[in-house]
Amino acid sequence: MSKQELEVIGQDAGCCQGVASAPLDDERAAELAKVFKALGDPVRLRLLSMIASRDGGEVCVCEMTPAFELSQPTISHHLKLLRQAGLIDCERRGTWVYYRVLPGALARLAAFLTTPETAGATT
Template sequence: MTPTALACCAPLSREPLGRERAERIAPLLKALADPVRLQLLSMVLSHPGGEACVCDLLPAFELSQPTISHHLKVLHEAGLLERDKRGVWVYYRTRPEAMEALVTLFAPEAATV
């Protein structure tokens, strides 16, 4: 699922969701459906400068570094995060187009006057 493919789609409130579109969107939502991944996305979004190192995220969880890295990889593969290796650490930031696509997907249809 690429955020670009999601961004081109109409909000769910505009028209019923077809099978093909639902199959394209489901992996993205599945990535977000895990509480740890949702927390990680929130932490990256709210971190000063809009990016966070794995070392910044680890203290918030009672999970190992490989487990946190796995969850971040899932978010990256879903197209929600970008990553950048600097030395031994990997830094993550959200993909703006993915965040906009999620907002658009769940936006209520504008009222007509």
């Protein structure tokens, strides 16, 4: 995975700023939009969930494909987009590819979306 792809999810110096800390500049907004666009598809969201919730932290593409009524190349395309967004990575083992969530990727997104509780706020 390239450095540019990893920076998409905020592994640069500004990664810890949340949505409520300051307005986003154009560059940061464009970077985060790539991640949210990748997550904006139900198939990709399900794939990410399947990978993240797997005991052992990784899952073979051969186990994910049957869960969808899509062709294997279509599933591979969705997984490629999740990789390009910096959310997952993969490793080829023989003829199969195993996917895992990148460490901290989901935590950084959660931290970005978290807003501080304000005193006296009602829910």
